[in-house]
Amino acid sequence: MELEREKGITIKSHAIQMEYVRGGENYTLNLIDTPGHVDFSYEVSRAIASCEGALLVVDASQGIQAQTISNLYLALGHDLEVIPVLNKIDMEAAMIDEVKDQIVELLGCKPEEILAASGKTGLGVEAILEAIIDRIPPPKGDETAPLQALIFDSVFNQFRGIIAYFRVFNGTLRTGDRVKFFNSGSEYTADEIGVLKLRMHPRERIAAGDVGYIISGIKTSADVKVGDTITHVDSPAAEAITGFEDVKPMVFAGLYPVDSDEFEDLRSSLEKLRLNDASLTFEPESSLALGFGFRCGFLGLLHMEIIQERLYREFDMDVITTVPNVSYRVQTTKGETVEVHNPSGLPSPTEIARIEEPYILAQIITKSDYLGNVLKLCIDKRGVMKNQTFITQDRVEVNFEMPLSEIVFDFYDKLKSISRGYASFDYHRIDYRESKLAKLDILLNGEPVDALSSLIYHEHAYSFGRKMCEKLKELIPRQQFDIAIQAxxxxxxxxxxxxxxxxxxxxxxxxGGDISRKRKLLEKQKKGKKRMRQIGNVEVPQQAFLAVLKMD
Structure with a gap:
């Protein structure tokens, strides 16, 4: 993706098959590259569910990062064989011995088990391929058993329909077979099957242990669900493969088309995008200010930014995004529990017994020089420190419990700024806790703009409301009448x-002349302005919605 090249991060997992010859014997290696950022951890969990082993690649110039640790725990949780690799050893800033000590401490392996390599010069790559063959067990599976193939990804092709990528656990699939999807029950003919190399290579037969793709002219995106199992129609498998759990979105925001006529185009774009990014969830909603759109769930703020950018680049969809928020749990006076994803869905204040917000356990690894600034940032964001561990003399790991809503806006950017890019950050959700929250509404000429309302901690409400009003005053163009912006x-x-x-x-x-002539003209103008205000509409520019996200 050109977006990946621009940002210097991996966004999508990529599967590929390669042949390797050793000692006159041919080996087939199925490899998958996964992202590292916490917002794309769902991609990682899907890749790990379909693998036997993992390469733990650590940057020799940076050392172990927080997301490295979290992805390692995911791999160990699935009993994968882990091969530690030290990358970028050709760089001047490489701290080879120090980082090796960190890996030994983390994994409990022997120093000689760590492979040193450089992706740039190709040094040590042969040794990694040898280690994969020696240390990672080959896939198990029975070629004669009923077909069980796990879908781990899919893409939309406008000429050929939906192409599903799968890994065969048991059985054999041939071109022309009638197959069905366990989850949706839909039946299709396998028009083309094959393996994924640099391009798609068609094959007549794919058996247990192989990874490949299937094209069967599927047009409905609801039929292909990541984590579903493909089996034969004639002799189906008794049960589906226990794939991976459904994704739980962390951050919610509304996406609305700039032109309301494009609502159906936005729906089809989101459905096609969800094929390629299974962690995106969405449902229709409407707003008084913005018309019809979708309430989307994302894994984090970077994920939201990437989705918005991909909609624009891949589907030419220009969208307006509302203020992102998290889901809250409201206990009513009648004893019911209501999940609220949007401040406008909050029950009336008389019906609310208490509001609970989601809390996370944040794991931050930083250089000890920046520890003071990092602690201050976390405490300002209502964090409670749980523990602090020195990994090496100048690298420290701190764990904080903090509300998810506090990290949604600009926490990651601020953390990178105060640590000069050295701090790494990872988190996972722990539970819901009671909190004193207030619903902040923004009124334009007395009319609430639902797209700008937010649920906020009561002590921060005044300063946030003040900043919102000042920001909107800068952004809303002047009209023929006074516009009152109120929080x-x-x-x-x-x-x-x-x-x-x-x-x-x-x-x-x-x-010259009498003052009463001037007064008469001014009074006449004043009446006209008053009448205009009653019928006038205030247009909120798109920058106003985006500016709220970037407010300090």
């Missing part, structure tokens, strides 16, 4: 700014 909690207005009206100098023609 309110319930019926109480906590901040106000006014965008002054554009005024024509009506007294310009009155040079």
């Amino acid at each position: 309110a909690i319930g019926a109480k207005i906590i901040a106000r700014e006014t965008v002054k009206a554009l005024r024509k100098d009506v007294t310009a023609k009155c040079y």
Whole structure:
């Protein structure tokens, strides 16, 4: 992806098959490259569910990162054979011995088991391929058993329909076979099957242990679900493969088309994008300010940014994004529990007994020079420190429990700034806890703009409302009438700014003469402005919705 090259990160897992000859014997290696960032951990979990072993690649110039540790625990949880690899050893800043000690401490392996390599020069790559053959067990599976193939990814091709990528655990699949998907029950003919190399290579037969693709003219995206099992129609398998759990979105935001006529185009674009990114969830919703759109669930703020960018680049869809928020749990006075993904869905204040918000356990690894700044940032974000461990003399790991809503906005950017890019950050959700939250509404000329409302910690509400009003005053263009921008909690207005009206100098023609002539003209103008305000509409520019995300 050109987006991956621009940002210098991996966004999508990529599967590939390669042949390797050793001692006159041919070996087939099925490899999959996964992202490292916490927002794409679902891609990693899917890859790990379909593998036998993993290469733990550590940068010799950076050392172990927080996401390295979290992905390692995922791999160990699936009993995968882990081969530690030290990469970028050709760089001047490489700290080979120090990083080797870190890996030994983390994995409990012997120093000689760690392979040193350089992707740039190709040094040590042969040794890695040898180690894969020697240390990682070959896939188990019975070629004669009923077909069980796990779908781990899919892409949409406008000429050939949906192409599903799968790994065969048991049985054999041939071109022309009738297959069905366990989850949806849909039946199709395997028009073309093959393996994934640099390009797709068609094959007549794919057996247990192989990874490949299937094209069967599927047009409905709901039929192909990542984690589903493919089996034969004639002799189906008794049960589906226990794939991977459904994704739990962390951050919710509304996506609306800039032009309301493009609603159906946005729906089909999101469905095609979900084939390629199974961690995206969405459902239709409507807003008074923005019309019809979708409530989307993302794994994090970077994930949201990438989805928005991919919609624009791959499907030419320009969208407006509302303020991102997390899901809250509301206990009502009747004893019911309501999940709220959107501040506008909050019950009335008289019905709320308490509001609970999701908490996370954040794991931060940083250089000890920046520890003070990192601790201050976490405490400002309502974090509670659990423990602190020195990994080496100048690298420290800190664990904090903090509300998820506090890291949604700009936590990661600030963390990178104060640590000069050295801190790495990873988190996972722990539970819901009671919190004192207030619903902050933004009113334009007395009308609430539901797309800008947010649930916020009560102590931060005043300063956030004040900043919102000031920011909107800068961004909303002046009209022929005064626009009142107000921040309110319930019926109480906590901040106000006014965008002054554009005024024509009506007294310009009155040079000299009685003041009452000027007064008469000004009064007439004032009445016109008042009438205009009653019928006038305030257009909120798209930058206003985006500016809220970037507010300090």
